[in-house]
Amino acid sequence: MHSKMKASVAALALSAMAGPSLADLSGDLVIFSDMSNPAPRAVMEGMVERFGDMHPDLNIELTIIDREAYKTQIRNFLTANPPDVANWYAANRMRPYVDAGLFEDVSDLWAEPEIAENLASTKGAMTIDGAQWGVPYTYYQWGVYYRADIFDELGLSEPTTWDEELANCQAIVDSGRACYTIGTKFLWTAGGWFDYLNLRTNGYDFHMALTNGEVEWTDPRVRETFANWRTLIDMGAFIDNHQSYSWQEALPFMVNGEAAAYLMGNFAVAPLREAGLGDDQLDFYQFVQINPEVELAEDAPTDTFHIPANAANKEAAREFLRFVVSAENQTIINGGDALGQLPVNASASIDDDKFLAQGFEMLSSNSPGGIAQFFDRDAPAEMASVAMEGFQEFMVFPDNLDDVLNRLESARQRIYE
Numbered sequence: 001m002h003s004k005m006k007a008s009v010a011a012l013a014l015s016a017m018a019g020p021s022l023a024d025l026s027g028d029l030v031i032f033s034d035m036s037n038p039a040p041r042a043v044m045e046g047m048v049e050r051f052g053d054m055h056p057d058l059n060i061e062l063t064i065i066d067r068e069a070y071k072t073q074i075r076n077f078l079t080a081n082p083p084d085v086a087n088w089y090a091a092n093r094m095r096p097y098v099d100a101g102l103f104e105d106v107s108d109l110w111a112e113p114e115i116a117e118n119l120a121s122t123k124g125a126m127t128i129d130g131a132q133w134g135v136p137y138t139y140y141q142w143g144v145y146y147r148a149d150i151f152d153e154l155g156l157s158e159p160t161t162w163d164e165e166l167a168n169c170q171a172i173v174d175s176g177r178a179c180y181t182i183g184t185k186f187l188w189t190a191g192g193w194f195d196y197l198n199l200r201t202n203g204y205d206f207h208m209a210l211t212n213g214e215v216e217w218t219d220p221r222v223r224e225t226f227a228n229w230r231t232l233i234d235m236g237a238f239i240d241n242h243q244s245y246s247w248q249e250a251l252p253f254m255v256n257g258e259a260a261a262y263l264m265g266n267f268a269v270a271p272l273r274e275a276g277l278g279d280d281q282l283d284f285y286q287f288v289q290i291n292p293e294v295e296l297a298e299d300a301p302t303d304t305f306h307i308p309a310n311a312a313n314k315e316a317a318r319e320f321l322r323f324v325v326s327a328e329n330q331t332i333i334n335g336g337d338a339l340g341q342l343p344v345n346a347s348a349s350i351d352d353d354k355f356l357a358q359g360f361e362m363l364s365s366n367s368p369g370g371i372a373q374f375f376d377r378d379a380p381a382e383m384a385s386v387a388m389e390g391f392q393e394f395m396v397f398p399d400n401l402d403d404v405l406n407r408l409e410s411a412r413q414r415i416y417e
Helices: 013-018 038-054 069-082 095-100 115-116 148-154 162-174 188-202 206-212 222-233 251-254 266-274 316-327 328-331 356-367 382-397 399-416
Strands: 003-006 029-033 058-064 085-089 135-139 142-147 178-180 259-265 281-287 296-298 301-306 370-372
Touching: 013 259, 029 281, 029 316, 038 058, 038 316, 038 328, 069 085, 069 095, 085 178, 115 188, 115 316, 135 316, 135 328, 142 148, 142 266, 142 296, 148 162, 148 281, 162 178, 162 222, 178 222, 178 251, 188 206, 188 222, 188 259, 188 296, 188 382, 206 370, 251 259, 259 266, 266 281, 266 356, 281 356, 301 316, 316 328, 382 399
Parallel strands: 029 058, 029 085, 178 259, 296 370
Antiparallel strands: 003 058, 085 301, 135 301, 142 259, 142 281
16 A cells, blocks of 8 residues: 655745755655554654755655565565665665665765764664665664562672673572573574674674674584573573463563563563563663673664665755754654654654663663674575574574584575575
8 A cells, every 4th residue: 555645845934944055955855665554654754744844845755655565565666666765674684785786875974974973883784895875763772671679589680791690590590480581482582592692602793794694503603602592591591381482472471570581672661561560670781791802782673764776866865864864853753652762863862761761872882892683684584584493493402403503504505605
């Protein structure tokens, strides 16, 4: 289902406020977006309206496409009849369109101080072959959400090192609880655990090389990641029968106090609150350091805007991308009444929510190692599917590790070549 909207024309006073350079833009600016759910749609329409107010001589045509349909249509419209601006995703999800020459190199925008300084944490996610191919507009943190009241009961503090994490976990297990709830019925949650253990064991560059098919799955460094994972499995750190539960079905274990923590994205906070956990019971910490020689990197799935290589109005498209990532716009679109996520601009403001505040601080200031996109975005779809099946199998049958890694390596050789 397509819908079209013309941006509102500003009053003359608004165009004067925008400044002479901003008023120079004219012609048509065609934008395709997959922000089809109600809140994102309102955000997208609001951005177009505000940008149109700044550029009264610019005719903006916005086409919003159902999100799932967009995924099947993007290659066709980028090839045959490209818009000037299009939504997509960061890292490996944009690689096919970069490799095919369908996305514009926008490294010139990233060289501008306003973008270079305020978006530094996301630059790696937008970089392929040393160039940047779009800009991010929103992301959200992953990390460990935990029952602060259980930690208080057991005399535990938030861990920052692997040894502290393991010591906390042992105390939790000794109290008759699982350290972590998880539901791996839909596989991707196991991908989150692999991401963090690999990022902390081997670092961002290695993790990206692995998901790009440049490292063998039988590499000793990969085995070290699984050895760290096995330490937790052998301790009884995870709830039983997690392969039977979705991520939502795993929430009650934490709500009921049968598990003390959940490695999950910030979208888990709302259902935990709705289930009755107050903010005095619920808290958050950054996944601990494992290898002191590795800088901390995070999973923060990032949504993006791109300029198609054959766009007709690249000048206006570049100005729209500058507008999208500006601190003022980032504050508006990521608020609780809008996307309710985190602004990518480090100078933006955030809603008064302790988890958003902690996530913003972590991603803006405490993640020098880089921002990963989550395993099923960083790896090609077929590799992600095979690998995440292997992760789940390993969690249930850790003695099968050799079989799992050999299967993943065979898939790597087939898929990437």
